[in-house]
Amino acid sequence: MKIEKELLEDHQIRLHVEFEVEPFEKAKHLAARKIAKKVKVPGFRPGKAPYNVIVRQVGEAAVVEEAMDGFIDEVYPQMLKEAEIRPYGPGSLEKVIGLEPPIFDFLVPLEPQVELGDYKALEIAYETPEIGEDEVDEQIEELRQQQAVTETSTEPATEGNRVFYSVSANRAEVEEGQETEIFPVRFNSLIIEAEGENQNQWPFPGFSANLKGMSIEEEKDIIYTYPEDHEDENLQSVEAIFHATVTNIQKVSLPEIDDEFAKTASDFDTLEELIADIKENLGKQKQNEYDSDYNDLVLNTLVEESTVKFPPQMLEDEKKDMLSNLEYRLSQQGINFDLYLQIRNMTKEDLEAEVAPLAEERVKRGLVLAEVAKAENLQIDPQQLAAEAGRTMEIVTRGMSPKDTKEFQKSDYLSSLVNSIMADMMTRKSMNYLRAVAKGDPLPEEETEESDTAEAQETPEAEATPEETLAPQTPEEVPTLEAEETPEEETSASVEESAEAETESE
Incomplete structure (x- = not known):
C-alpha cells in the first residue's frame, strides 16, 4: 500500500492510502457471499449464487458497501503499522477517493504528546498558614447563633x-x-x-x-x-x-461566652477547651486548603511551562466523563438532570460549553502528571494497590447479594476499576514528587498506604469542585459545574463514586 501523511493542527493525522486491488476484490467476493445468504436468487440455493449473479441482482454499490467494513477492519492495523502511527483511539474513514484501485482518506487521532518543562527546577515558596483570632471569634459566634x-x-x-x-x-x-x-x-x-x-x-x-x-x-x-x-x-x-x-x-x-456556654454548645467543660479545639480544627482545615491550593499552583505552573498536545476526541471523552459524573451525583441527591438544567437556566449545549475549559484543564494536568510518573519511573506498590482496591470493592459491593457480588468480581468492569485506582495512586505519587521538588524538601520515599491516602486529600483532584455537594447553601448558590466536579486526576472517592454509578447502570 502507498501512504501519504498530513499532520493536522488538532493533533490528528490524515492518511491518504492507496491499497492493492486484490485484497479489496477478495473482500467484495466475501461480501457477495454474505448477501447471497440473505437474498433470494432464482435458480440458486441460499448462499450459492456466484459473484457476478449477486452483482446483477443487488448492484455493485451494495456489494461494495458490504465489503467496506470487512476490508477496512482487515487493512487498518497494517496501515497504522506501516505509517508508524500510535493512535489515541479509533480513526474514521473520511473520504473514498476511488475504488480501482481503492484509495481512501482516513482521519486518525494521535496519541497525546507531552514535552515537560523543567520540573526539577520548580521552586515555589511554601508558607504554613496561621490562625487568626478573628477566625476563632467567628466560629464562636456561629455556635452562639446556634444556641440563640x-x-x-x-x-x-x-x-x-x-x-x-x-x-x-x-x-x-x-x-x-x-x-x-x-x-x-x-x-x-x-x-x-x-x-x-x-x-x-x-x-x-x-x-x-x-x-x-x-x-x-x-x-x-x-x-x-x-x-x-x-x-x-x-x-x-x-x-x-x-x-x-x-x-x-x-x-x-445570644448566650454569654463562658464555661456554661461551652458545656451547652460542645462536649467540653470549659471555654478554654472549646477554643483549643476550634483552633485545632481550623488549623487542620486551613492546612488542607492551603496544601490543595499549593498543589494547584505547582501543577498549573508546570502545565504552563510544558507543551501538551492531544486530539479533540480526548477532550470529548473527558467532557462525557465529567457530565456523566455530574448526572450521577445529581441522581444521588434526587435531582433530575433536566431539572438541574432548568435551575441553571441553560441548555445541555450551554453546559457542554461550560464544561469544555474545565475538561481541557483536566486533560492537560492529567497528561503532565502521567508524564512525570513516566520520566521518574514511579511505581505502585502491589500491596498498596490490593489494599486500596479491596476498600473500594467493599464500598462498591455494599448492599449487593452474594450472587451479585460474585458476578461483579468476574465482570470486565472489575479490571477497569483496578486500573482506575492504579492511575489514581500514580497521580498522587506524581503530585507528591512535584510538591517535594517545589518546596525544596527531600524527594519522597515509597509512601506507606496511610501516607498515600492522606496525600489524596491534598492533591488537586481532591478540590473536587464539580463533584462535591450540589445542594445550595444560600439562595444564590444554584449548583454550577464548578461546584461539583474538578479538573485533574481522580481521587479514591471519585473512583468509588464512578464505580457505584457504573454498577447502578448495569
Whole structure:
C-alpha cells in the first residue's frame, strides 16, 4: 500500500492510502457471499449464487458497501503499522477517493504528546498558614447563633434581629439580547449586622443594612451596582433593582461566652477547651486548603511551562466523563438532570460549553502528571494497590447479594476499576514528587498506604469542585459545574463514586 501523511493542527493525522486491488476484490467476493445468504436468487440455493449473479441482482454499490467494513477492519492495523502511527483511539474513514484501485482518506487521532518543562527546577515558596483570632471569634459566634433563643418581633428590624425576607432582582437597564430578570423571587433570612461586618451576605455584601428599619410585610426597592470584577461575568458593572419584602422579624438572645456556654454548645467543660479545639480544627482545615491550593499552583505552573498536545476526541471523552459524573451525583441527591438544567437556566449545549475549559484543564494536568510518573519511573506498590482496591470493592459491593457480588468480581468492569485506582495512586505519587521538588524538601520515599491516602486529600483532584455537594447553601448558590466536579486526576472517592454509578447502570 502507498501512504501519504498530513499532520493536522488538532493533533490528528490524515492518511491518504492507496491499497492493492486484490485484497479489496477478495473482500467484495466475501461480501457477495454474505448477501447471497440473505437474498433470494432464482435458480440458486441460499448462499450459492456466484459473484457476478449477486452483482446483477443487488448492484455493485451494495456489494461494495458490504465489503467496506470487512476490508477496512482487515487493512487498518497494517496501515497504522506501516505509517508508524500510535493512535489515541479509533480513526474514521473520511473520504473514498476511488475504488480501482481503492484509495481512501482516513482521519486518525494521535496519541497525546507531552514535552515537560523543567520540573526539577520548580521552586515555589511554601508558607504554613496561621490562625487568626478573628477566625476563632467567628466560629464562636456561629455556635452562639446556634444556641440563640428567638422570639417574633412586631417592631421595625434593628441591628441583631434575624430578618426573613423574599427578594427578586431585575436589571435596571436592559440591552438587546439580555433578559430583564437576574433571578426570580427567593426566600432567605439573615442577621442585621453592624456596618463593616456584613460582607458575606446574600444577595450582595451589606444587604442587611437595607432591611434595617423595615417592618413585617413592608416592601422596598434597593438599587445596587455589581463590581467590575464580580465572579459572574454577566453581572459585572450591572445596575440591579432588588425588590425585597420582609416576611418575619425575630429578636435574637445570644448566650454569654463562658464555661456554661461551652458545656451547652460542645462536649467540653470549659471555654478554654472549646477554643483549643476550634483552633485545632481550623488549623487542620486551613492546612488542607492551603496544601490543595499549593498543589494547584505547582501543577498549573508546570502545565504552563510544558507543551501538551492531544486530539479533540480526548477532550470529548473527558467532557462525557465529567457530565456523566455530574448526572450521577445529581441522581444521588434526587435531582433530575433536566431539572438541574432548568435551575441553571441553560441548555445541555450551554453546559457542554461550560464544561469544555474545565475538561481541557483536566486533560492537560492529567497528561503532565502521567508524564512525570513516566520520566521518574514511579511505581505502585502491589500491596498498596490490593489494599486500596479491596476498600473500594467493599464500598462498591455494599448492599449487593452474594450472587451479585460474585458476578461483579468476574465482570470486565472489575479490571477497569483496578486500573482506575492504579492511575489514581500514580497521580498522587506524581503530585507528591512535584510538591517535594517545589518546596525544596527531600524527594519522597515509597509512601506507606496511610501516607498515600492522606496525600489524596491534598492533591488537586481532591478540590473536587464539580463533584462535591450540589445542594445550595444560600439562595444564590444554584449548583454550577464548578461546584461539583474538578479538573485533574481522580481521587479514591471519585473512583468509588464512578464505580457505584457504573454498577447502578448495569
